Amino acid sequence: MKASYPSDREEPVVLGVVFAGILACIYFSFILTASFAPEVLKKIAFGTVPFSFVYGFFVIVSGAVLTTTYVLYANRRQEDRP
């Protein structure tokens, strides 16, 4: 994606778009699985807890991990620039 502003030199635009895409894929895979293959989410993951809970929790954790990675990278990159 083409950067429009001089300030984009400080902003990891490609990384942002890639991470947004990864999170969207993870989230919509959950929505699509629940909509078109709900039996997958009914399978037991552990104890009597089905995969729906594990998958849902995975979506939340994925967002947090991607966010942490992005912020650490972008802020360090900005610090390193003159």
Add this chain to the structure above:
Amino acid sequence: MKVALLVSALLLVSLDAQASTGLSNGVSGTAISLFLLVILMTLGITWWSAQRTKSAQDFYAAGGKITGRQNGLAIAGDAMSAGAFLGLTAYVFNSGFDGLVYVIGYTTGLPIVLFLLAGKLRKLGRYTFTDVVCTRLKERPTRIFSACASLIIVAFYLVAQMVGAGQLIQLLFGIDYVYAISLVGILMVLYVMFGGMVATTWVQIIKAVLMLSGGVLMCILVMSTFGFSFSALLDQAVSVHPAAKGILTPGALPKDPVSAISLGVAMILGIAGLPHILMRFFTVPDSRTARSSVLWATIFMGSFYSMLFIIGFGALALLRTSPQYFDGAGALLGGSNMAAIHLAHLLGGDVLMGLVSAIAFATILAVVAGLTISGAAAISHDIYGSLFKHKGEKEAKELLILKISTLVLGVIAVLLGIVFRSQNVAYMISLAYSIACSSTFPVLLLAIYWSRLTTFGAILGGSTGLVGSLVLTILGPSIWVKVLGHAAPIFSIDPPAIITVPLAFAVCIVASLCVGAKVEAPAKSLA
């Protein structure tokens, strides 16, 4: 002084109402005292902040002096609203995992704001996201469109909070819903008129800490009831709900996959178009802090939403075997939005109930204050300040317009709160998300990333998304059936984001490439 008088009035009205009508819901003085204590504390913060709010910069953006962690807590506080706590707990209490679909969806929005918008917003804007769009496009039409979009989004979001607050006050004080929601409206207007963004931010910060602490406590108490076994909690929930194991997986999504995907679109993109969230990026000093604040907010929000897995299913498992929380018709006392409050009472008696009610109410006040500021700012800063203000005119007049706008918004919010009183508040927030991601988000994203966007294209595309999502929402099940009482919706996809988001983007792009280019020069480049 005014604050103390108001709180006294609240107490007197409630006691008078209870005495005159004979209404009593069994809520003890302990719960009410704790409730009033927390509310007084937040109002004290408002008074303290008012002494420090001197300029428009202070009022709109807290002087740009908020740190990353503080702003993260405030953003999380905005997101951990009545919709999140009361509405989502109620949703899980009623429908099991279908409520968790909303919980999961709400956590995906903020990272998208970070990846695509946060840093640039802080670099290019001053008070509102409209400032950012106006760095690329013609100011007058852009500000009018953005202000209209902001006001409609804020109205939907505001109503959800007002309904939750009204039901909470009704339950706690035993007063009529109309009086309850009117008192909420008065308090909300006071917060904003006297404290501005400084007060709103600090109330959000304290409230977020209280809410996270309260959530942890409720989780521990729920899990201790089941020997700290999540499986045992789910087993109990399955045994008491009519849908049995059906509550452990999404039940509504397979029945209407198109609406499910549409809901997903609204959840993941909606927050990126919410004016009161975007406004938070202008309260920090630089883009680095803006990013850090999203990191903190994501951690706090993720933790809180994860707790709703336990609190929601805890309410489902425990309240359904406690008949004292239901009326003769089998409905939850105070409405299903009160499931979290009843769970607190069940787990920790009057003390925990008073505390959780106070936290929930402070949450609502802080969120509605933030919403009202962004709505009023759309009028005073985007419309009046940019279009009608004369050169050399004092800033004080713009602030006066802001305060009048706040009052008008407060009245409108109360009236809409009465109309929408029977709706689940979490669901209503998803409608606000749907309108936001169909109107402001496409314009903001394209303005930042696409150099060929023209003013004509942006206004036409944004307006198409705004009007389309508003009309289709009104014709959909949520308003056409549940509010207006018709038998079947005219448009069945609910929310309509799957149609309106691509439509808004397509119209922005096509109009900019074709029509826009013939009537105006391409938008000025900042490169």
